[in-house]
Amino acid sequence: MKLIVHKDNQMTVTVRPMTLHETAMIIEYFHAATPEHLEMLGVDPSRLPQASQWQRLYEQMFDQPVEQRSSLLVSWLYNDRFLGFSTADKIRVGQQANMHLHITDASQRQQGIGVACVRQTVELYFQILKLKQLFCEPNAFNAAPNRTLQKAGFKYVKTHMTVPGPLNFHQAVTRWVIDRG
Template structure:
């Protein structure tokens, strides 16, 4: 079993778009996603193209791909980046049959290293939907510290929801 965690290339960003568009309404709800707020596929692809044209220190996001034996199994992204200080991480195991097997925790750990190195971070936050137990457990196992549970609209595709704030510091 060969697990590869690395920065996602522009040509691989369709994984992100396809994941959200192929997710069931129930899965989107578990992630707190309002499907009416998702950009269209062409708009989303254009946003990624614009993002990848910028130098890393000016990007609004950094994407990481998770591959097992050469095939994509998930991804992570960071946004709300304050280069050299902090960022917010998101995580998604895209293959349902691989969820709950510990791979997410390993992928998160490797993603943390990449984010801290590439973005020169001191703090990394993650705020999954409070009722989505899998990412909350994985973050705890990966060494994140629980801060609080509160209600907010975590991102442009989300509805108002309870989230759990986790912190990883170095």
């Protein structure tokens, strides 16, 4: 698998497949989030698995070959420190997937780093999953990821009501796509 590094002035961003050990960062991110932050993400706190159960699910997933996993997880590092992550789900290898993006370090949000991370993550997903289309559907009222996706080259498809994933409540989302089909 590919390691991608982006150097811009004093910024070094690394985007790479996540290790099993790093999945604890995802669990911590959601479990430590304030109710307001979860609402902005469109996440229903009552749908979060218990941390130990969630970790076991990741362990089971990592026991499978990448092509057979229900998700592909990507770590974002900024100057070698964990910055955030992306996950791809609804994967149809050779066809399409949906991505999610999260900067876990609040002090690094709205700095433009997310655009570099998303661009590199897109390339990783297309390479590993051999995709034709990659979708992303952030909460329509969460401006930051919607701006990031647009700056990263995604094209607007539509805004609609849905339950985008197993952790989410029914909400307005904006669908974005990169189509290379």
